[in-house]
Amino acid sequence: MKPTLFVLAAGMGSRYGGLKQLDGLGPNGETIMDYSIYDAIRGGFGKLVFVIRKHFEQDFREKIISKYENHIPVEVVFQELDYLPEGFSVPEGREKPWGTNHAVLMGKDVINEPFAVINADDFYGRDSFAVLGKQLSGMAGTQNDYCMVGYRVGNTLSESGSVARGVCETNAEDYLTGVVERTAIEKIDGEIQFIDENGKKVVLDEKTPVSMNMWGFTPDYFQYSEDFFVNFLKTNAGNLKSEYFIPLMVNELITNGTAKVKVLDTTSKWFGVTYAADRQGVVDKIQALVDAGEYPAKLF
Numbered sequence: 001m002k003p004t005l006f007v008l009a010a011g012m013g014s015r016y017g018g019l020k021q022l023d024g025l026g027p028n029g030e031t032i033m034d035y036s037i038y039d040a041i042r043g044g045f046g047k048l049v050f051v052i053r054k055h056f057e058q059d060f061r062e063k064i065i066s067k068y069e070n071h072i073p074v075e076v077v078f079q080e081l082d083y084l085p086e087g088f089s090v091p092e093g094r095e096k097p098w099g100t101n102h103a104v105l106m107g108k109d110v111i112n113e114p115f116a117v118i119n120a121d122d123f124y125g126r127d128s129f130a131v132l133g134k135q136l137s138g139m140a141g142t143q144n145d146y147c148m149v150g151y152r153v154g155n156t157l158s159e160s161g162s163v164a165r166g167v168c169e170t171n172a173e174d175y176l177t178g179v180v181e182r183t184a185i186e187k188i189d190g191e192i193q194f195i196d197e198n199g200k201k202v203v204l205d206e207k208t209p210v211s212m213n214m215w216g217f218t219p220d221y222f223q224y225s226e227d228f229f230v231n232f233l234k235t236n237a238g239n240l241k242s243e244y245f246i247p248l249m250v251n252e253l254i255t256n257g258t259a260k261v262k263v264l265d266t267t268s269k270w271f272g273v274t275y276a277a278d279r280q281g282v283v284d285k286i287q288a289l290v291d292a293g294e295y296p297a298k299l300f
Contacts, residue, residue: 128214150210
């Protein structure tokens, strides 16, 4: 059974001011997402599921899905503010989406196999999909044993400024013991560093794993997510900015001993348009990969 790629794209319409502005960064106008899907297909994934907002479904089908349909089966699910468990309603004044793990929950009726979760607008790289595809292909029928791609922090920095990263803590078997969000990570005088909560400088090894929201789960994850979302809403519904993030759910499962999460190493370099000034650098990096034969000039 081939794994499924679940793409979180519900924020696209708002972030890009509508799908018409989806940025073409490849030599033939390819989006970052096009490269992820190309890499996923050659990494052994057998189905695509997109989570989007209902209001841009037609636009999304015409401009995005039509590219992939002849290459891989595609399904669409929707994330809306009022898609809540029974007994809950949207608090007055709430406009912010409920977060990445709420988006993941939307896939529970269409995903029955091991699946990967990625952001639509991050460039993850070929090796990461090969590594994750291989791991997920061996997870059919298992439960409570998940994985994530841990990028080497040195492969995720921006040349335009500091970055925030979920720094992973692992045990001797490379299982995740925690993810700590660190802000203002940057390379200064050859050292990757940040200032911790005590005002102390901390230097990270180049290969320290960080989370770039590239996860691997089996379908049992949906039930845990549904149950925990109820608890989350009981505690946080009144906070109009609170979000139900994937690391929050993962942390809960590993802390209470319910599940394990294997951290997979990758040589891929992550990049994205964190700052406006990053855009040309991303275009150049993609062109360099095309020139090196890593990708064809035209993907789909």
